[in-house]
Amino acid sequence: MYIFKRHKKTKIGIAFGGGGARGYTHLGVIKALEEYNIKASDFSMISGTSVGSIVGAFYASGATYKEMFNIAKNIDLSEIRTSKIPFMPSKTDGIQDVIKRNLGDINIEDLPMPFACIATDLKSTKEIVFRNGNLAKAIAGSCCVPGIFVPVVYGKYNLADGGLRNNIPTNVPKKFGCDYVIGIDVNKYRTYGTDSIKLTDVLPATIRILMQSSSLRGYLTADVMIGPETKKFSSTKAKDDDMMNMIEEGYKETIDKMPQILQLMSKKPLKKKVKQQYLDEEMVINE
Numbered sequence: 266m267y268i269f270k271r272h273k274k275t276k277i278g279i280a281f282g283g284g285g286a287r288g289y290t291h292l293g294v295i296k297a298l299e300e301y302n303i304k305a306s307d308f309s310m311i312s313g314t315s316v317g318s319i320v321g322a323f324y325a326s327g328a329t330y331k332e333m334f335n336i337a338k339n340i341d342l343s344e345i346r347t348s349k350i351p352f353m354p355s356k357t358d359g360i361q362d363v364i365k366r367n368l369g370d371i372n373i374e375d376l377p378m379p380f381a382c383i384a385t386d387l388k389s390t391k392e393i394v395f396r397n398g399n400l401a402k403a404i405a406g407s408c409c410v411p412g413i414f415v416p417v418v419y420g421k422y423n424l425a426d427g428g429l430r431n432n433i434p435t436n437v438p439k440k441f442g443c444d445y446v447i448g449i450d451v452n453k454y455r456t457y458g459t460d461s462i463k464l465t466d467v468l469p470a471t472i473r474i475l476m477q478s479s480s481l482r483g484y485l486t487a488d489v490m491i492g493p494e495t496k497k498f499s500s501t502k503a504k505d506d507d508m509m510n511m512i513e514e515g516y517k518e519t520i521d522k523m524p525q526i527l528q529l530m531s532k533k534p535l536k537k538k539v540k541q542q543y544l545d546e547e548m549v550i551n552e
Contacts, residue, residue: 279324279449368400
């Protein structure tokens with residue numbers, strides 16, 4: 266097994282981005298990291314948006330690639346998106362059940378490693394960063410794509426997909442003291458539009474436009490960005506071989522970026538943190 270030399274005082278974060286069904290790609294990233302003996306415990310903070318919040322929570326629980334793979338391959342996506350009626354959003358009970366069944370009905374602060382889950386509040390329009398509170402509910406809110414899922418009512422918030430505000434939340438670990446952050450973008454080709462004026466085509470195109478600017482923020486703060494090739498995959502469904510193919514794409518891209526990742530992991534801590542307040546103006550920390 267490869268052993269890398271890490272500076273013990275350096276705080277490094279990792280941010281798992283949103284991307285719907287393309288989230289399987291995150292597992293390939295984790296597989297590659299494990300091959301180089303980089304574990305979840307090597308990160309001082311883990312953050313995630315939408316499907317990235319699901320993967321991030323499992324990672325923060327200490328789950329390995331193999332454990333996450335076994336859980337993922339047994340998830341029936343029809344149990345997640347339950348509505349069979351056109352234009353009728355599904356409830357997020359299926360998402361919450363997956364979290365509770367595998368991680369327990371726990372709070373975010375009960376996870377072994379620091380974790381932040383990002384959602385968007387429809388009332389205030391602000392980005393909400395959950396660092397405590399019910400894990401399953403916060404993740405469900407983070408995954409609540411408009412038009413696909415019914416907004417999640419959680420305390421004073423009406424939550425929708427975190428990607429509307431912060432799709433690749435690399436700035437969050439830095440806000441909480443990390444020197445450097447690795448970001449993962451599982452949907453770097455999100456910018457295509459549509460010639461159609463049908464609602465079924467217009468709504469996804471609109472969301473992609475929103476996610477484009479939201480994702481750009483993640484690139485501005487990342488020290489290393491892992492961007493696998495996922496253009497040929499759908500963000501709403503996965504065919505029979507798609508899961509394994511997406512994992513392979515995530516794995517290959519991470520191996521390609523490994524020299525940069527290892528260099529980052531061995532860096533000394535920053536003497537002076539650079540505050541990027543312009544990225545935080547619309548951020549609400551749920552403490």
